[in-house]
Amino acid sequence: MYEYNQKTHAERILKEGFQGKFLKSGMRVLAKYYRDVEDKERKDRRIALYDFCEKNIEGYNRVKYYQAINAALNHASNKKNKLVEIEKIVVTKEELNYIDKLKIDYKYRKIIFTLLVLDKLSMESYNIKTGKEPNSEHIFGNPLRKYNELVKSSQVTSTMMKKDGYSNINDVVRYFSSLGLVEVLNQGMIKLVFINEISESGNESLKIVDYENIGLYYDLHKGVKNVKECEECEVPIRVKSNSTKYCDKCKKEIERIKTAKRVRRYRNVTE
Numbered sequence: 001m002y003e004y005n006q007k008t009h010a011e012r013i014l015k016e017g018f019q020g021k022f023l024k025s026g027m028r029v030l031a032k033y034y035r036d037v038e039d040k041e042r043k044d045r046r047i048a049l050y051d052f053c054e055k056n057i058e059g060y061n062r063v064k065y066y067q068a069i070n071a072a073l074n075h076a077s078n079k080k081n082k083l084v085e086i087e088k089i090v091v092t093k094e095e096l097n098y099i100d101k102l103k104i105d106y107k108y109r110k111i112i113f114t115l116l117v118l119d120k121l122s123m124e125s126y127n128i129k130t131g132k133e134p135n136s137e138h139i140f141g142n143p144l145r146k147y148n149e150l151v152k153s154s155q156v157t158s159t160m161m162k163k164d165g166y167s168n169i170n171d172v173v174r175y176f177s178s179l180g181l182v183e184v185l186n187q188g189m190i191k192l193v194f195i196n197e198i199s200e201s202g203n204e205s206l207k208i209v210d211y212e213n214i215g216l217y218y219d220l221h222k223g224v225k226n227v228k229e230c231e232e233c234e235v236p237i238r239v240k241s242n243s244t245k246y247c248d249k250c251k252k253e254i255e256r257i258k259t260a261k262r263v264r265r266y267r268n269v270t271e
């Protein structure tokens, strides 16, 4: 869900190259990064982006990629297209309390928790993009791919749902609807009515920074076995063995530094 961490995403691309097959979105984010972080004018953004693509796309040629690159540059020329960076989402004591007390199975509380955090993210993102306060209607499911994000980030697998007789997330949503937690609207959208039942407060309880594993924060809060904090950046991780210490990102970074040191030592010896 890099869409909420575009600045971080751009920094990662600059360091490691484009991620997977997401070239177009990567170019857009880079163009905005050049604009907002590096303060580059349009013509310099153009030079920088062409240069980066040339160096980082395998089999690059100008004819093949100019359309995508120009689209990214145009995207960044529109000031309305913001470089969205949401550093954290706060969950309050009252919100946790409410979810803890729901009389539903643990995994469904985890899904409700994830829905709450995703809603906060989309509210925050709306605010950054438009400069306006979002209204108090908590709507989820637009676009539809949000359901995939929900399942992935909740860390509740469809196998787990099937064990309870729910064939997929839509069934679970209907279950939530029968309990009055959500209201099913048309075109796959739902209204998160449970959020309006929670009293507002400023009592921070959890800070969420890893939006791809939101469910793990609930596990950590409940002291679930095999879930602990990364020793470097404190995001919750699933422990696979006793030696698990870091999240994937930190592990990669630590490996990178080690390799760089090794290379430097080697060079010192041979030169």
Ligand SMILES: [Zn+2]
Pocket (backbone or CB within 6 Å): 230, 231, 232, 233, 234, 235, 246, 247, 248, 249, 250, 251
């Ligand atoms: Zn980490």
